[in-house]
Amino acid sequence: MNISLNLQDSAAFSTPLLIVFAADNATAEPASPALLTNSAALLAATKPWLSSGEFKAALGETLLLHAPTGLKAERLLIIGLGKADKLGIHQLRKGAGVSVRFAKPRSIRDLAITFPEDKSLPAKHAARAIAEGALLAEFDIDTYRSDRKDLSVHSVTVLHQQSDATDLQQGFDEGIIVAESQNFARSLVNEPGNVLTPTELGKRSAAMAAEVGLTCEVHSRAKLDELKMGAFISVTQGSPEPPALIVMHYEPAVAPAADAPILGLVGKGITFDTGGISLKPGDNMEKMKYDMAGAAAMIGAMRAIALLKPAVRVICVVCSAENMPDGKAFKPGDVVTAMSGKTIEIINTDAEGRLVLADGLFYARTLGATHLINAATLTGAIGVALGLLNAGLFSNDDETTAQFMETLTTTGEKYWRMPCTDDYRDQIKSQIADIRNTGATRYGGATTAAMFLKEFVTETPELPAAKWIHLDIAGTAWSDDNDAWISRGPTGMAVRSITEWVRSYSS
Ligand code: BES
Ligand code: ZN
Ligand code: ZN
Numbered sequence: 001m002n003i004s005l006n007l008q009d010s011a012a013f014s015t016p017l018l019i020v021f022a023a024d025n026a027t028a029e030p031a032s033p034a035l036l037t038n039s040a041a042l043l044a045a046t047k048p049w050l051s052s053g054e055f056k057a058a059l060g061e062t063l064l065l066h067a068p069t070g071l072k073a074e075r076l077l078i079i080g081l082g083k084a085d086k087l088g089i090h091q092l093r094k095g096a097g098v099s100v101r102f103a104k105p106r107s108i109r110d111l112a113i114t115f116p117e118d119k120s121l122p123a124k125h126a127a128r129a130i131a132e133g134a135l136l137a138e139f140d141i142d143t144y145r146s147d148r149k150d151l152s153v154h155s156v157t158v159l160h161q162q163s164d165a166t167d168l169q170q171g172f173d174e175g176i177i178v179a180e181s182q183n184f185a186r187s188l189v190n191e192p193g194n195v196l197t198p199t200e201l202g203k204r205s206a207a208m209a210a211e212v213g214l215t216c217e218v219h220s221r222a223k224l225d226e227l228k229m230g231a232f233i234s235v236t237q238g239s240p241e242p243p244a245l246i247v248m249h250y251e252p253a254v255a256p257a258a259d260a261p262i263l264g265l266v267g268k269g270i271t272f273d274t275g276g277i278s279l280k281p282g283d284n285m286e287k288m289k290y291d292m293a294g295a296a297a298m299i300g301a302m303r304a305i306a307l308l309k310p311a312v313r314v315i316c317v318v319c320s321a322e323n324m325p326d327g328k329a330f331k332p333g334d335v336v337t338a339m340s341g342k343t344i345e346i347i348n349t350d351a352e353g354r355l356v357l358a359d360g361l362f363y364a365r366t367l368g369a370t371h372l373i374n375a376a377t378l379t380g381a382i383g384v385a386l387g388l389l390n391a392g393l394f395s396n397d398d399e400t401t402a403q404f405m406e407t408l409t410t411t412g413e414k415y416w417r418m419p420c421t422d423d424y425r426d427q428i429k430s431q432i433a434d435i436r437n438t439g440a441t442r443y444g445g446a447t448t449a450a451m452f453l454k455e456f457v458t459e460t461p462e463l464p465a466a467k468w469i470h471l472d473i474a475g476t477a478w479s480d481d482n483d484a485w486i487s488r489g490p491t492g493m494a495v496r497s498i499t500e501w502v503r504s505y506s507s
Contacts (some may be wrong), residue, residue: 001100001138003131003156005172010114010159011041011071017079017111018073019099021092023084023118024057027253033057034084036116038161041070046078058082058097059091060484073112077102087120089129090412096133097485102493104151115160115168123162124171127409128317130158131175132182132496139183139192141489177307178499182492184208185293185300189477189490193272193289198244198320201269201292205246205299205318219245229359231338232319235352238276238329239322244269245360246295246318247367249301253313261505262313264369264466265302265498266360268353268376269295269320276323276349277331285393289351290490292438293477294375295320297494304499310506317364335433339363340456343433352435353378354452361456365463371400372457372468372499375494379469381445383475386416391493393419394450395496396457400467407500413493415471420450428452446472471498 010018020042025034033050034057035043045068049055055063068076079098081091096113113130134156142148149199162168187334188196188204196204202218210217220242224233229245236243246269270291274280280288295318302316330336334346336355340362344355353376361372382392393415395401401417408415427448430436435455439448450470459465473493482488 001135001153001156003134003158003176005127005158005160005165005169007161007163007165007311008159009039009161010112011039013112013157013159015110015112016074017103017108018071018076019111019113020046020076020078021081021095021114021116021296022057022078023081025084033080035078036081036118037114039114041386042114044110045070045076049078059094062098062102071152071298071300087118089121089125092116092121092126093129093133093412094485096130097137100134100137100153100156103153107151109154109276112157112159115158115460124167126171127158127168128171128175131172131311132179135176135179136182136486139186140487143190146336149326174308175238178304178496181300181304181436182495184303185296185495186490186492188299189290189293191289193322196271196289196292197241198269198271198322201271201295201318201320204465205248208299208303209248212303214302214306215249219247227339227363228337229339229363231344231355232321232359234330234334234336234346235323235355236321238324238326241322243321244318246320248316250305250314251303251386252309252313254311256311256313256507260312261370262304262315262368263502263505264367264372265298265314265316266357266364266372266374267279267295267298267316268292268357268374269317269318269379270353270356271320271322273323273350273352274325276352277325278331278349279325280350281406287478291377292320292477293377293473293490293493297375297492297498300492300495301498304495305502308499308503310503312502312505314502315364315367315369317360319360321356322390325361331427333343338456340460342435342455345430345436347438349434351449354449355437357453361453361468365457365466370466372466372507373471373498374453375471375473375498377474378472379446379449379474382472385418385446386475388475390414390416391476392416392446392449394418394470394472395468396420396454400469403468403504404501406499407497407504409475411496411500413497415497419447420449420454424448424451428479460484
């Protein structure tokens, strides 16, 4: 999709489909939706429809007019952004998405969006939100369908009236980078497990890295042995597919001060999670191809970081494996030794994500990371606790958490902080080893998993403690619902917020 900004009057723009946004202005007398433009021609063309009461401007609601009077456009689509007093860039991102998802099934290839004029939509952020919404809406999951029709939208032109569009253009360009990176992550998550093996994930990461100028190394089993990653290795044992340890580095153009933070992004890349010997039930098991969504989020964020070029060093570590049952598979009761030297009693082989992350987090610290963030489809329990809207955030540091939460005003993603305090540590005590890989009970399962990860970010004789955030995206990385602004399937959760969090450290 070609998406561009254009200084032009929408009424005079020839297009098969012109979009204008409206907000539900309940305080007006009589109540009527407010069109978010000053264009007299657009206001005139829509007046009868807006005053008739049949269009309420609810978020995602649409009204289509053919051959609108006084406009060059063949069709005019009014898209509701919801209540005027709730209006913000997150509603606009969705509204922009609606425009593309409206056009796709109708084979409308080109559309134009009237840039909304409203004080609650600051130009730079609004431009970014439109670019993101439109590009994210283009994604569909039907990759392997023989009857797949090419319904892609070819061009989206955003028409604005600002003589100085520097800010607008900057926000817009950022939006394109971030959304294309999020779509890249979504395309990885959408791939079936037989296509996207750990090796293939490594190849696609390396290809992306070469394209955007990141260094990328993809290691296999030998390196895991060399690093003594006993926790990660245990998970890989049951599969004939070799694991992949993917390591990417982003180095800013100007070398940061020696004591500047080094950010470590760590992803869970289980390309398929059968549960292993602790086999999962068959129902919905096919969805476990998305158990590498944390890895995909980090790989997508690295792409965005490479293109946005913040002044901060970033290291990305992805631990990828397939969790399978087999004669060689690890099993309940096994004791394994993690890279950090901690011994782990395996209680359940389905709690494999925390095992690969244990070594991934520790390894990132040995590479110099001072601040760690990991994303993982780690527990079903997080969905039970928070539903499917908020992802869980766990951290050992309030300041780092605050810095992350601050980015959500721009990205619109939702996270809820969950407890991860040492009074939960008893849950992971083992009789035979240092820790066990599941909680003593099933209560607070998302926190137990976080407590397990926390063991690998604390101070050791060789390494200082790292400031750390764990994002449990198991409930939010995949959506079964087709929304008006975005397709069902992989959501690309965490790409936008991780990217913004990294940028917030730019010196
Ligand atoms: N990959 C799953 C978690 C998951 C569940 C992701 C649902 C997406 C949707 C993870 O490896 C897992 O199986 N966790 C177990 C942990 C349990 C054995 C302590 C779980 O959540 O049941
Ligand atoms: Zn599992
Ligand atoms: Zn898993």
